[in-house]
Amino acid sequence: xxxxxxxxxxxxxxxxxxxxxxxxxxxxxxxxxxxxxxxxxxxxxxxxxxxxxxxxxxxxxxxxxxxxxxxxxxxxxxxxxxxxxxxxxxxxxxxxxxxxxxxxxxxxxxxxxxxxxxxxxxxxxxxxxxxxxxxxxxxxxxxxxxxxxxxxxxxxxxxxxxxxxxxxxxxxxxxxxxxxxxxxxxxxxxxxxxxxxxxxxxxxxxxxxxxxxxxxxxxxxxxxxxxxxxxxxxxxxxxxxxxxxxxxxxxxxxxxxxxxxxxxxxxxxxxxxxxxxxxxxxxxxxxxxxxxxxxxxxxxxxxxxxxxxxxxxxxxxxxxxxxxxxxxxxxxxxxxxxxx
Numbered sequence: 258x259x260x261x262x263x264x265x266x267x268x269x270x271x272x273x274x275x276x277x278x279x280x281x282x283x284x285x286x287x288x289x290x291x292x293x294x295x296x297x298x299x300x301x302x303x304x305x306x307x308x309x310x311x312x313x314x315x316x317x318x319x320x321x322x323x324x325x326x327x328x329x330x331x332x333x334x335x336x337x338x339x340x341x342x343x344x345x346x347x348x349x350x351x352x353x354x355x356x357x358x359x360x361x362x363x364x365x366x367x368x369x370x371x372x373x374x375x376x377x378x379x380x381x382x383x384x385x386x387x388x389x390x391x392x393x394x395x396x397x398x399x400x401x402x403x404x405x406x407x408x409x410x411x412x413x414x415x416x417x418x419x420x421x422x423x424x425x426x427x428x429x430x431x432x433x434x435x436x437x438x439x440x441x442x443x444x445x446x447x448x449x450x451x452x453x454x455x456x457x458x459x460x461x462x463x464x465x466x467x468x469x470x471x472x473x474x475x476x477x478x479x480x481x482x483x484x485x486x487x488x489x490x491x492x493x494x495x496x497x498x499x500x501x502x503x504x505x506x507x508x509x510x511x512x513x514x515x516x517x518x519x520x521x522x523x524x525x526x527x528x529x530x531x532x533x534x535x536x537x538x539x540x541x542x543x544x545x546x547x548x549x550x551x552x553x554x555x556x557x558x559x560x561x562x563x564x565x566x567x568x569x570x571x572x573x574x575x576x577x578x579x580x581x582x583x584x585x586x587x588x589x590x591x592x593x594x595x596x597x
Contacts, residue, residue: 260540260545260556261545262357262536262540262545262546262547262555262556262559263359263360263480263513263515263545263546263547264353264356264357264358264359264360264546264547264549264551264554264555265358265359265360265362265395265419265421265442265480265515265546265547265548265549266353266354266358266360266361266362266392266549266550266551267362267517267519267548267549267550268324268349268352268353268362268550268551268552269324269346269349269350269353269361269362269363269364269382269386270324270362270363270364270397271322271324271325271328271364271365271366271367271368271378272322272364272366272367273322273323273324274315274320274321274322274323275292275320275321275323276319276320277290277316277319277320277321278319280293281293281294281323282306282321283303285305288311289305289306290305290306290311290321291303291304291305291306292304292305292306292321292323292326292327292345294345294348296344296348297348297351297352302341302344302345302348303341304323304326304327304330304338304341304342304345305330305334305338305341306321306326307326307329307330307333307334307338309329310322310325310326310329322367323345324345324346324349325367325368326342326345327341327342327343327345327346327349328342328346328365328368328378328381328382329342329368330342330345331343331345331346331381331385332377332378332381343385346382346385346386346389347385347386347388347389347390348389350386350389350390350392351389351390352551352552353390353392353551353552354390354391354392356551356552356555357551357555357556357557358392358551359392359393360392360393360394360395360419360440361386361390361392361393361394361395362394362395362397362419362421362548363379363382363383363386363394363395363396363397363407364397364398364421365378365379365382365398365403366397366398366399366400366403372400372402372403375400375403376402376403376406379396379398379403379406379407379410380406380407380409380410383396383407383410383411384410387410387411387412387415391415392415393411393412393415393416393417393418393419394407394411394418394419395418395419395420395421395440395442396408396411396418396419396420396421397421397422398421399427401427401429401430401432401433404420404430404433404434405433405436405437408420408433408436408437408439409437411437417438417439417440417478418437418439418440419439419440419441419442419480420433420434420437420439420440420441420442421441421442421548422441422442422443422444422482423441423442423443423444423465423469424443424444424445424446424447424461424465425446425447425448425461425464425465426446426447426448426449426450427444427446428468431468431469431472431474432472434472434474435472435473435474439478440474440478440479440480441469441474441478441479441480442480442482442515442548443462443465443466443469443479443480443481443482443512444465444482444484445458445459445461445462445465445481445482445483445484445501446461446484447461451484451486452484455497455500455501458483458484458497458501459501459504459505462481462483462505463508466479466509476509476511476512477511477512477513479512479513480512480513480514480515480546481505481509481512481513481514481515482514482515482516482517482548483498483501483502483505483514483516484498484516485498485516485517485518485520485521486498486520486521487520487521487522487523487524487525488521488522488525488531488575488576488583489522489523489524489525489583490524492575492578492580492581492582492583493578494521495521495535495538495575495576495577495578496576496577496578498516498521498539499538499539499542499576499577500542502514502539502542502543502544503542503543505543506542506543506544507543513545513546514539514543514544514545514546515544515545515546515547515548516539516544516547516548517548517549518532518535518536518539518547518548518549518554519532519549519550519554521535521576522535525575525583525586525587526587526590526595527568527572527586527590527595529553530568530572530595530596531572531575531576532549532553532554533553533554533558533559533562534562534569534572534573534576535572535576536549536554536559537559537562537564538573538576538577540559566596567589567594568589568594568595568596571585571586571589571594571595572586572595574586
């Protein structure tokens with residue numbers, strides 16, 4: 258393939274979870290738990306999980322927000338735990354850079370329900386992450402004040418930062434992006450929600466683009482996100498996104514086209530395979546970027562996909578709607594034919 262692929266690394270998000278009882282959550286005894294992970298040299302590391310997390314509703318539901326744990330420890334933990342929180346986030350940042358990320362997406366919206374605490378958190382995370390990576394940051398929030406706080410903390414010497422995202426329902430974020438001369442993820446969302454049809458998706462983008470131009474945000478700084486919806490809820494969703502990419506590329510040849518590509522596989526088995534094949538198809542359709550996990554999706558991995566393999570072809574059929582409802586793909590997974 259060897260096409261331009263601008264990776265917006267999605268891993269520094271306070272939404273990201275590990276399963277309690279899974280390989281990444283270690284029972285330390287006496288009611289204490291830790292996040293187990295590998296350092297940059299693949300050495301085993303531990304990040305203690307504070308009681309504030311093990312006593313909460315997410316833990317009861319079998320989930321722990323591991324980046325949020327790192328932020329909490331880094332901001333509030335005792336000396337050793339504070340350092341562990343810093344190292345954890347810097348490790349995540351460095352690994353994304355090593356695997357080809359161009360931006361590091363930072364999201365603290367679910368760290369707290371308290372806005373002042375989130376403002377404090379985004380500044381702290383931006384500072385810590387930039388000490389662990391040379392990459393520019395993408396500040397991801399629905400709150401313009403948090404976007405501004407994050408952008409104020411960005412080192413402009415490493416290149417333009419990014420706002421993720423602006424849309425018809427987030428027009429205030431356009432002003433913030435313009436103020437900091439940031440690149441933008443321009444979402445196809447409407448004023449009151451997500452587009453229900455292809456025409457609505459494209460109409461929203463056509464209304465948004467003049468707003469960006471008026472704010473001085475050039476096409477080369479614009480990453481249009483047509484929005485990815487799961488094929489598990491509608492087998493036409495993958496094809497609809499790919500068609501939208503092609504139409505947007507024809508209408509706006511100078512923009513970048515991106516998206517949260519792993520959204521397509523929610524609720525499905527063999528998610529990594531689906532996500533990789535979907536990214537390959539998106540690039541073929543005209544996309545040149547993705548908000549993805551660089552450890553699972555990068556140019557090297559995409560170039561190494563065996564497009565003639567049964568697994569690739571089954572995933573392709575699922576994503577293009579040829580395999581209606583995913584019956585063939587799911588059967589192949591049950592029979593162990595997908596190679597995972």
